[in-house]
Amino acid sequence: MFECDRSLTFTAPHRDDPSHCIPFVTYPGLDDPSIANSVVIGLPIVIDHSPLPTDAVWTPQPTDDGSFTFFSEAFSESFHSRQGARAEAFLKFVQTTDLSQKAHRDRLRLLDVCYGLGYNTAAALETIWAINPQCQVELYGLELDATVPQAAIAPPLICVWDQRIQAVLQAMALTHQCTTPPLSATLCIGDARQHIQSLVQSGFQADAIFFDPFSPRRCPQLWTVEFLTLVVRCLAPDGKLATYSRAASVRSAMQLAGLSIGTIPPLTDHLSHEWAQGTVGAFDARSLLPLSPMEQEHLQTRAAVPYRDPTLGDSAATILERHQQEQAGSTLESTSSWRRRWNIH
Ligand SMILES: C[S@@+](CC[C@H](N)C(=O)[O-])C[C@H]1O[C@@H](n2cnc3c(N)ncnc32)[C@H](O)[C@@H]1O
Numbered sequence: 001m002f003e004c005d006r007s008l009t010f011t012a013p014h015r016d017d018p019s020h021c022i023p024f025v026t027y028p029g030l031d032d033p034s035i036a037n038s039v040v041i042g043l044p045i046v047i048d049h050s051p052l053p054t055d056a057v058w059t060p061q062p063t064d065d066g067s068f069t070f071f072s073e074a075f076s077e078s079f080h081s082r083q084g085a086r087a088e089a090f091l092k093f094v095q096t097t098d099l100s101q102k103a104h105r106d107r108l109r110l111l112d113v114c115y116g117l118g119y120n121t122a123a124a125l126e127t128i129w130a131i132n133p134q135c136q137v138e139l140y141g142l143e144l145d146a147t148v149p150q151a152a153i154a155p156p157l158i159c160v161w162d163q164r165i166q167a168v169l170q171a172m173a174l175t176h177q178c179t180t181p182p183l184s185a186t187l188c189i190g191d192a193r194q195h196i197q198s199l200v201q202s203g204f205q206a207d208a209i210f211f212d213p214f215s216p217r218r219c220p221q222l223w224t225v226e227f228l229t230l231v232v233r234c235l236a237p238d239g240k241l242a243t244y245s246r247a248a249s250v251r252s253a254m255q256l257a258g259l260s261i262g263t264i265p266p267l268t269d270h271l272s273h274e275w276a277q278g279t280v281g282a283f284d285a286r287s288l289l290p291l292s293p294m295e296q297e298h299l300q301t302r303a304a305v306p307y308r309d310p311t312l313g314d315s316a317a318t319i320l321e322r323h324q325q326e327q328a329g330s331t332l333e334s335t336s337s338w339r340r341r342w343n344i345h
Helices: 033-042 085-097 119-131 147-151 163-175 192-202 225-232 248-256 293-298 316-328 335-341
Strands: 107-113 136-143 177-180 183-189 206-211 235-243 260-264 278-282
Touching (some): 085 119, 085 206, 085 235, 107 192, 119 163, 119 206, 147 163, 225 248, 248 260, 248 278, 248 293
Parallel strands (some): 136 183
Antiparallel strands (some): 177 183, 235 278
16 A cells, blocks of 8 residues: 655656766746856855766755645656645654754754655754753754755755854855854765664764655665664654654554554544554653544555565565565455544545
């Protein structure tokens, strides 16, 4: 069963030269040539020698709250919900990891898995420092493609954040680090499956983890039991991990990785197939909103067969194939009968 796909219906941008390695931002609908020029010229272009980017042309797409997202041709998916990229960062990642309450602490540690445009990092820092400007934050971001954060610091994308946050996003995109009195941040460019191993060895313990890969069928390698197990080893005893995914395969992988799971409830006015907006994991179930009976039963269906990547090095195709075979051999209830029982269309 496919779910929680962020694919949008807009037409994906074309790339004239797929091997182009400089991030280039185009602005459809920007009629004033002087603005368009300043946008393109103002984009700090850095030749990056990290792994070849998956996309080189990033076309900002407006979302409903006025902030922008990108669409990845490589993953055939949008980076954010069409309801609002900025809003999603606050609602699904910052609120759910209790950062407003935790901001009163002297020090907080954050792990942003799939940093992308840096929106989850930005929303977290904005929230924490609005409450406690002195709070010392230590942050690691994991991101495959250095051109994404670079393209995201061009106006108008970056303008949705205040000046202080803009400076952080710029430093992260251009130098992959940001060190100011209240912040020590590092952006690790490359496959998160490799970087997470170093983070585990370093003993880093995050108070909040933002877990934001493309959806499981597009990027299964970051939703496996094996990868999540390493991510969970970076979670502090009272920390929380938040993701937009409510997929049963993801939830069961989180449980197998050692977490209790809770739901992110839907907005009040929702359709029957929108039963949750995501999942939160923690070691102590008492700090979580319990799954509804419908969601609990979902975990007893074939949709709950998790993705596996024993060596943390398999391709997406291999992981999908393995998953399909395990589902086919499963004796669990079919997900379609669960859907019929709960009237989910
Ligand atoms: C849904 S987007 C993340 C959006 C981001 N959190 C934000 O707020 O803008 C997924 C990101 O995962 C990155 N990605 C894909 N595969 C990856 C991998 N193996 N390791 C690390 N990052 C990866 C993509 O380049 C993309 O930026």
